[in-house]
Amino acid sequence: QSVLTQPPSASGTPGQRVTISCSGSSSNIGTNYVYWYQHLPGTAPKVLIYRNNQRPSGVPDRFSGSKSGTSASLAISELRSEDEAEYYCATWDDSLRGQVFGGGTKVAVL
Amino acid sequence: EVQLVRSGPGVKKPGTTLKIFCKVSGFNFTDYYMHWVQQAPGKGLEWMGLVDPDDGETIYADKFQGRVTMTADTSTDTVYMELSSLTSEDTAVYYCARGGRLGDLSSPVDYWGQGTLVIVSS
Numbered sequence: 001q002s003v004l005t006q007p008p009s010a011s012g013t014p015g016q017r018v019t020i021s022c023s024g025s026s027s028n029i030g031t032n033y034v035y036w037y038q039h040l041p042g043t044a045p046k047v048l049i050y051r052n053n054q055r056p057s058g059v060p061d062r063f064s065g066s067k068s069g070t071s072a073s074l075a076i077s078e079l080r081s082e083d084e085a086e087y088y089c090a091t092w093d094d095s096l097r098g099q100v101f102g103g104g105t106k107v108a109v110l
Numbered sequence: 111e112v113q114l115v116r117s118g119p120g121v122k123k124p125g126t127t128l129k130i131f132c133k134v135s136g137f138n139f140t141d142y143y144m145h146w147v148q149q150a151p152g153k154g155l156e157w158m159g160l161v162d163p164d165d166g167e168t169i170y171a172d173k174f175q176g177r178v179t180m181t182a183d184t185s186t187d188t189v190y191m192e193l194s195s196l197t198s199e200d201t202a203v204y205y206c207a208r209g210g211r212l213g214d215l216s217s218p219v220d221y222w223g224q225g226t227l228v229i230v231s232s
Binding site for chain 2: 044056086088098103
């Protein structure tokens with residue numbers, strides 16, 4: 001059972017918008033920055049969003065992040081086939097004194 | 111360019127200890143926390159702990175406390191992770207990853223190594 005809660009799957013057709021939620025608590029998301037990672041099989045996870053809503057250089061602006069209270073979300077607009085991957089949210093938990101991850105959301109492009 | 115080069119895959123017997131490493135380049139090794147993350151087959155990412163390469167201080171996740179040891183060698187810019195009393199449940203890909211700058215514990219990891227596959231089997 002992950003500390004952060006994500007839906008196990010999400011899907012959309014090419015060009016659609018998909019949103020992934022990440023729910024936590026006051027000791028983690030409520031207090032600290034949220035990061036989002038994209039993970040393709042056999043590769044290293046890659047940061048898509050850092051500090052809630054910032055995109056590293058090279059990440060398309062189709063990816064956007066937001067945070068409100070103890071929840072965060074990742075939106076993927078103009079969905080493409082190459083967006084098929086597992087997506088994880090992560091933050092620091094002050095009570096556990098460690099980094100915590102969501103369980104991951106597998107995005108399928110139909 | 112930030113690079114984290116991991117040790118090769120391996121097979122370990124139950125009850126033994128695994129030790130894997132990650133050599134970093136492209137940034138000042140003693141400026142950032144280094145983390146280890148486990149991903150078991152078919153499972154999500156699980157944080158194992160971190161080490162401060164500057165002074166060797168560590169924080170471990172409760173799940174691994176007592177079995178894990180993370181160290182850093184500043185002469186070679188390499189971090190090590192030892193996990194003892196292995197069982198089949200430790201079969202996983204282990205990632206090293208760079209965390210926040212020293213003093214900023216709460217920043218999640220940004221750069222990741224490719225991951226080391228470890229299989230625990232008799």
